[in-house]
Amino acid sequence: MTKATTVKTRIEAPDGKNAYVVTDKAPPRVAGRRVEAGDQIRLSETEALSEEMAGHILPATDAPSKD
Numbered sequence: 001m002t003k004a005t006t007v008k009t010r011i012e013a014p015d016g017k018n019a020y021v022v023t024d025k026a027p028p029r030v031a032g033r034r035v036e037a038g039d040q041i042r043l044s045e046t047e048a049l050s051e052e053m054a055g056h057i058l059p060a061t062d063a064p065s066k067d
Contacts, residue, residue, distance in 0.1 A: 013042070015042070016044055017042040017043055017044050017047075018042065018043065018044075018045070018048070018059065018060075019040055019041075019042055019059070019060035020040070020041055020042070020043055020048055020051075020052070020057040020058060020059055020060060021038065021039070021040050021057065021058050021059075021060050022035045022036065022037055022038060022039045022040075022041065022056065022057055023037060023055060023056060023057060023058060024037045025054075025055045025056055026051075026056035026057065027056070030051050030056050030057060031043055031047045031048070031051055040060060041057070043057075
């Protein structure tokens, strides 16, 4: 019998936080931090959950480029 292996599709940083980009819809504070549209912040999934649902942040990989 062989042991099944699982592959992680998301690469997490050593600190367990992911990069997010602040959108134009965001208020002056996101997750308790002062931000402006276009800023990149690092949050845990728990910290980012409500802000992402409200449209205040996007995962850095999904964010539109500034070109």
